[in-house]
Amino acid sequence: MLTVSDALALVLVEAVRGTSEIVPLTNALHRILAVNLLTPHDSPPFHKSLMDGFAVTTAAAAAAAASGQEMIRLAVVETVTAGMVPEKSVATTSAIRIMTGAPLPVGCDCVVPIERTQFDEAFPDHVVIPCDAIITEANLMRQGGAAREGSQLLAAGTQLQPQQIAALAEFGEASIDVYRRPTVAVLATGDELIPFDQPLRPGAIRNSNEPMLMAQAATCGACPVSLGVARDTIDKLSLGIQQGLQHDVLLLSGGVSAGTLDLVPQQLAAAGVVQIFHGVDMKPGKPLWFGTRLFESHTTLVFGLPGNPVSSLVCFELFVRPALEKISGICTQRESGLTARLSQPFTAKGSRPIYQPAVISIHDGQFVVRPVAWNGSSDLKATVEANGMTLLSSGHGPYSAGETVPVWFWGDGRH
Ligand code: AMP
C-alpha cells in the first residue's frame, strides 16, 4: 500500500497552479499575489523629516563650533507641516520649523528635535540650538531611503497580510492580480445521512462531513460549494459527480470502502475520472481514493474521502489542503515539517501509522503535543478537544515523554 508521503507526492503532481484575476485592493486580504511587483516610485517619494523640530544645515553648526560657540541662534523663516511644500531654503543663519512627515527644505541636512531646542524671549522668531544637536543626516529620511523605484516590492505567491496590503496602498496599487480561489465541491454520500437541522430517526445520523469539509475548504481560501447528499444509488451518485466535475476540486465523502453500497470508485470511473490511487497506509483514512478528470484543458482533482468523520478530517488536512495551496499559488507549503515534544509516554497499536488527534501548545518556547483520548475514525467528539494531530507508529516501539514527533495544526492553525 502507498505511504502517505508517496500518496501526497502523487496528489501534488496533479495539483497545478490556477489562473489569476484582478481584485480591488480592499478585497485582497489573504489572497495570493500572482505577479512579482516592483516599486513604481521611490519610498519615501521626497526627503522628509522624521521628527517635529527644526530643519537646519550642518554648515551652521560647523561655523559656530569653529569659533568656540556651544549654542547657535537661527532665524525661523517658515513653518512646514506634513502635506505642505516648503517655499524657503535654509542657510547658515536660518532654520525652518518642521513637523514629522513634512518635506525637507532645500539646504537642510539635519532635523533637530524640538526637545533639544530653546527660545530666547529677547529674540522672537529665532531658535537656539546646541551645536552638538546638529548632526549630519539626523532625524530625516532621504527620498528612496526605504525603497528605490524599480526594486522588488512583493514576490508572486505571497499571501497578502495586513502589512502587505498597506505596502500595496503606499505604492498606489489599487487593482491586484491574484490567483483565483479554487472552487471545491463537496458531495456527501450515504442513505443514512440526514441534514444537520433534522431530528434523528432510527438508523439515521446527521451529515457532519459536509459542513466540516466546507469549513476546511474555507480555511484554505477556497470557495466551497455544497452539492448536498447523494443517496447510495447509481443514478443519484452519478448526477452529483457530474455536478462536482464542473469544479476545480471534488470532495466526496463516504462510499469508498468495501461495503456493498460503496459505489463511489465505480461511478467515478464511469464519469471518466482516472484513478491515481486507492488506499493509503495510514490510520484513519486507509480507503482514501484519488483521481483526476481532464475535460477541455481543465483538470478536476477528485478525492473520495472515507466517510468516517475523523478519516475525512485527517485526509483533508494531509492531502486536500496541500493540493489547494498549490492550486492557489502559495509559494510556501504551510507549516510542513513542524515537530513537537510528546507530553507523555505513548504506545501506538496496530500496523499502520496513526495520525492521532492531539493538543499542540507552547511550553517554555517549545511546541509540546498531548494526544487526546480517542476511539478511532468514527470518534468525532474526541477531536473537538484537539487542535491538530501527531504521527505515531507502532514500528517505532513505545514513545517516551519528551520525544520529538511530527505535528500538524488543523484548520486555521494555532487557535
Ligand atoms: P462509508 O465510508 O460510506 O462506508 O461510511 C463510513 C462511516 O462514516 C459510516 O458509519 C457512515 O455512516 C459515516 N459517514 C459517512 N458519511 C458521513 C457524513 N457525511 N457525516 C457523518 N458520518 C458519515
Ligand code: MG
Ligand atoms: Mg456510505
